[in-house]
Amino acid sequence: MNKHENEVTPExxxxxLIGKKIGAGGMGSVYLATNIHTDQQVAIKVLPSALAREPGFVERFHREIEALKKMHNPYVIEFYDSGVDNEIYYYVMEYVEGETLTKRLHREKRIDWKTAVNISIQICSALKAAHDAGIIHRDLKPSNLILKEDDSVKLADFGVAQLFATEKLTVTGGIIGTAEYMSPEQAEGKRVTKQSDLYSLGAVMYVMLTGKPPFSGKTMLAIIQKQKYGQFDLPGRYVDDLPTWLEEIVCQLLEKDPQKRFPDAYVLSRRLQEVLNKFEMSTSEDTYAFSKTNNSSETPTVVQSGSEPEAGAGTLMQGLMRAQLESESTGSRLSQLFDNTFFLLGLLILVMVGGYFWFQERALSPQEMFEQSELILQQPENPEWYTARDKYLLPLLESHPDEWGTRVEDRLERIKTYELSTKAGITAKRRSRSAPQNEPQRFMMLAQHYLEIGNNSEAEHILAALVDVLNENPDQKEMRDLALQMLNQLRQDSRKNAERFVMLTQAMANADALAEEKKYKEAAALWNALIVLYEEDKAKAAQEFIRRAKENLANLPEFDQTEQPQSEAQKANTPDE
Structure with missing residues (x-):
């Protein structure tokens, strides 16, 4: 499509009536406009006129417009109208005063995690409304998110990406998605689902928290390859006060496999709300003062440590206490009944007997027991993991060892590692910058540091040496067991990840063989392609291959580079004549 086409602004x-241009992108231009009958200010998206000549566009346009009409949500820009005028297709939407998330990030670099969570919860509501209407956004990114002064969100461009989804357009064309926020399946041209939008939301959350997208590169092809195969840095590496619960959510959203992400936007919004609730409960330092006057109910007054009371800052405990005080002050017959000891004792017996017979009739199946344990273990490490072990996994292993043994034992190993790490005073994902309490803990933290930066081999050397040193020290049994657990897990993961470098190893061997045959042009093209794909991979093995590739390129004998074959990456970045 000629980028200069349709430059003339219609009046x-x-x-x-069309006013000033307020936005532009690959999917058309947006203008501020005024309804001549009502004087209402609106925003009009004018789609590129070349689209009308694309096969099937008109049908898709009307289909998407009908879907947009059904979608109503406070966090989605309201759709008003659509039409075609002199072969110019357009649709009319709510005009929102504010700034895009992109502009906010340019100004502030990063957004504090609590604000980022609140913004993300609003986006979840918008996505749920869209998905319920059968619409996949396909291009969720910061420039499509408008923030008002109160940090309320409006999500734009729903359905527009689908209008561009013709067989002539590929994902490398940069039209039906933005590389930094595109899910791996979308990058591969596969069918997109609501989990694809959740991946994009994960990338948006990552950039809000850290100031940078999870994957970046010099070319679109390089970014797409990283989306498909690369590993991102944990957000906690850039944000010291980031709760572990929130980091787990972002990492799950950025899973390569769509099935490993959250099932839908509603479930995600509940998990995000839990982060805020857990943080509030874990850091609450409220003290409660009570005053009681005649003929009035007792009302708890919250006095925040070091500050004045704040409206709307009540906690769960405050609400429970208020409910109890109000109940006591009403003096109703119901409250008096519940104050009767014999009534409460009879009620307790009734509940226990009823519960016993209900559970006798409704015993969980092995599959349900396993699923219940999985729900608990999907949460960040916490003491509730012991419930999964004692209530579900151990009984399941005892009753069905042959059928469930392997899967259950794998989960029990994870719980054992957590238990040992808790006793030893160090967690598997420790982020504290405080000094270690002893030498074994110092080496454990050092090994964890190497794991976080991708240097698995160095972490393995340290853990193996630490196990050997602690073997003969009975006083350090717990630390030794934890180091051994981490070492075994690391070796198991290393075996699973060995396939990552099969393609790299084979490609390097092919390039070396081409160079030996004096096919320098082909060898150079292959080495350059590997550098594009793996240069930012922090794994030690990958870095060693890239170092060799660069050395080989530097040591190649001179040859006529004007006829050098181009790699696909180079072709993708060569401008059309």
Whole structure:
């Protein structure tokens, strides 16, 4: 499509007078406009006129417009109208005063995690409304998110990406998605689902928290390859006060496999709300003062440590206490009944007997027991993991060892590692910068540091040496067991990840063989392609291959580079004549 096409701004479209341009992108231009009948200010998206000549566009346009009409949500820009005027297709939407998330990030670099969570919860509501209407956004990114002064969100461009989804357009064309926020399956041209939008939301959350997208590169092809195969840095590496619960959510959203992400936007919004609730409960330092006057109910007054009371800052405990005090002050017959000891004792017996017979009739199946344990273990490490072990996994292993043994034992190993790490005073994902309490703990933290930066081999050397040193020290049994657990897990993961470098190893061997045959042009093209794909991979093995590739390129004998074959990456970045 000629980027200069349709540069002339129309003065009027339908019943709307066109004003200044307020936005532009690959999917068309947005203008501020005024309804000539109502004087209402609106925003009009004018789609590139070349689209009308694409096969099937008109049908898709009307289909998407009908879907947009059904979608109503406070966090989605309201759709008003659509039409075609002189072969110019357009649709009319709510005009929102504010700034895009992109502009906010340019100004502030990063957004504090609590604000980022609140913004993400609003986006979840918008996505749920869209998904319920059968719409996949396909291009969720910061420039499509408008923030008002109160940090309320409006999500734009729903359905528009689908209008561009013709067989002539590929993902490398940069039209039906933005590389930094595109899910791996979308990058591969596969069918997108609501989990694809959740991946994009994960990338948006990552950039809000850290100031940078999870994957970046010099070319679109390089970014897409990283989306498909690369590993991102944990957000906690850039944000010291980031709760572990929130980091787990972002990492789950950025899973390569869509099935490993959250099932839908509603479940995600509940998990995000839990982060805020857990943080509030874990850091609450409220003290409660009570005053009681005649003929009035007792009302708890919250006095925040070091500050004045704040409206709306009540906690769960405050609400429970208020409910109890109000109940005591009403003096109703119901409250008096519940104050009767014999009534409460009879009620307790009734509940226990009823519960016993209910559970006798409704014993969980092995599959349900396993699923219940999985729900608990999907949460960040916490003491509730012991419930999964004692209530579900151990009984399941005892009753069905042959059928469930392997899967259950794998989960029990994870719980054992957590238990040992808790006793030893160090967690598997420790982020504290405080000094270690002893030498074994110092080496454990050092090994964890190497794991976080991708240097698995160095972490393995340290853990293996630490196990050997602690073997003969009975006083350090717990630390030794934890180091051994981490070492075994690391070796198991290393075996699973060995396949990552099969393609790299084979490609390097092919390039070396081409160079030996004096096919320098082909060898150089292959080495350059590997550098594009793996240069930012922090794994030690990958870095060693990249170092060799660069050395080989530097040591190649001179040859006529004007006829050098181009790699696909180079072709993708070669401008059309």
């Amino acid at each position: 009027r479209l339908g019943e709307y």
